[in-house]
Amino acid sequence: MKQLHKQMSSKRDEETIPMSQSSPYSPKTLKHPRSLPRSLHYLFREQRLLFILVGILIGSTFFILQPSLSRLGAAESTSLITRSVSYAVTDSPPSRSTFNSGGGGGRTGRVPVGIGRKRLRIVVTGGAGFVGSHLVDKLIGRGDEVIVIDNFFTGRKENLVHLFSNPRFELIRHDVVEPILLEVDQIYHLACPASPVHYKYNPFYKTNVMGTLNMLGLAKRVGARFLLTSTSEVYGDPLEHPQKETYWGNVNPIGERSCYDEGKRTAETLAMDYHRGAGVEVRIARIFNTYGPRMCLDDGRVVSNFVAQTIRKHPMTVYGDGKQTRSFQYVSDLVEGLVALMENDHVGPFNLGNPGEFTMLELAEKSASTFKMSHKETPIPCMKWELCVQVVKEVIDPSATIEFKPNTADDPHKRKPDISKAKEQLNWEPKISLREGLPRMVSDFRNRILNEDEGKGL
Template sequence: MKRVLVTGAAGFLGSHLCDRFIKEGFYVIGMDNYITGDKKNLAHLANHPRFEFIKHDVTEFVEIEGNLDYILHFASPASPIDYLKIPIQTLKVGSLGTHNLLGLAKAKDARILIASTSEVYGDPLVHPQTEDYYGNVNTIGPRGVYDEAKRFQESITMAYHRFHGLETRIVRIFNTYGPRMRLNDGRVIPAFIGQALRGEDLTVFGDGLQTRSFCYVDDQVEGIYRLLLSDYAYPVNIGNPHEITIKDFAEEIIRLTGTKQKIVYKDLPQNDPLQRQPDISLAKKILNWEPKIDRAEGMKITYNYFKTLTKEELFKSEHKDFAQHIKK
């Protein structure tokens, strides 16, 4: 039986990856320190015979008994509110955590997939973004703690690949959504849906003409799974290339939820990317992958998930004024 370690297992993407590998017949070891993850995301696997959970911070030495075939490193704050509240931990998990897991992969002769992000492109000057674009990143800006953690993560991963001959994979993840997202984590989709469900006006930063491209979680997981099992060692964009402005998306949410709120505008946060759209030509070529679930279908599933949240969860605010927070 193949054994896989998933770090960040209690997070949004990590928990869906655990489900996928269980479905594929793997023995799954989930690891998380719950700094941003949620125990309820793994509750359904608690008694599964092919799942075990280890509470651990990967910035400390990581030891796993027995053999390992694969490691997926998804331990990292991923939302703006998280990495701006805990900037040092964000940098450490991208550097020390990645170093520890690369060392574990070397010791176990395991293949390791590193979760990178479209944020390595910063506020891009090339559109859409291809894997050979080096990016436009402010290293000392408020978002730099996340962007540079991920850029370093890619660099040290390629160093292990070239110097030690380690089997490595790097996925650059673009905006992903679906069930198990945290409602108030500062990302666009849960922020808009949360405001709609609470009867609040929808907050758009800037003029709303900045763009995003949203990929449903099942499509994202499929791309990650195919990349892990491929023979390609360099970064690959996995995301949905269908681009939409934030203003148009806010109007789409209002129609989806049937609410009567209006859109209100606030100042654009510092270094917030104005365009975000993946070029997925490489994923199509080497993985035979492209997203299958359109936004209307995926958003309906996601909205129905958020409607199941309790009133306490719905009205919990992780930060009252996100724009002011990231200007600090």
């Protein structure tokens, strides 16, 4: 050990002694600034220059491209989000970070296009259904992007097939009772079968409550405006006539219709809670009886029943004594009203319906006469149209008969909207009378009934 220590100290001595002794050379001179030739020599040795040049090139490329990269950012995030839509159908929902990838507040999808009105991305739940598909046509027609969500319980792909090749249209098979994440500006929430025949067969309280809750949650999350399609059925069997929005209704909470009536009332409550409590922009429409092309042939509601029965040469089924009243609006009027409400500043609720009031017997008479006229397929000059209907009304189509059947439970005795609020605040009122609208529906129904495949498919 002593020997080792000796060796080491002698080695240290060897190192220090020559340094102190060699005064002409000092290692400090290495740190003095180099001369130019020496620097150049250093630069060219071991490909140092090449590495420096590559570094400069990468740096300048990044700074040159940076503005265009940031411009692409928004569009890139939008396409990411659009792709996330399809994940939502089949796989687990995309993570929150995917949605918020382009900015705060979950509004990354709001990419302005052009100088004119900003193109909106709109989701329509129940968009493959009767009303929904007409609404989708309207929104696509004005240049917006539309995502339809439908579980096809009563909706049909045929209603949207003409849009399948449109790049601004997407269709997702999904039941709104399950959550879904989408980046949208507006939500039209229509999903729920509206025919008493359907909702009595399969009660939809869950659809109305869970579906509305899920879509309100989505609206809150992405900052979208939310329109609820409620119903005139919230008035139940009304004790006030016509019905104003201020009327609270007369609803049986435990009846066969309650799943729909109370379901929509709950949906309205949820919408208002989200509006007041979470600041969601909400719109509420109370829709009265609506008819038009694309209704299911065997929908079970009165207008579609009468028209289909007349075309099939079956008797029209009148429930009860046929003296109960309804007000029927043509589907395009409703679509105009829904869009007006969505674009307006008022929350509602708003009655959307045609105040023209008919008993079921009057409707049967009209359906028969309309079919008779349109069956003749003779062009009728506009000026004589009203007159023709009046004349044919008095002449019962010999092939159209009426069959009375027992009425269903809790059937409202009368219904007629007071639409003064919608007229005043939305500047909306229906334009198409039953006499004008019925023939349009008859030609659609006749085409589909004559097409055997489609008739069976429904």
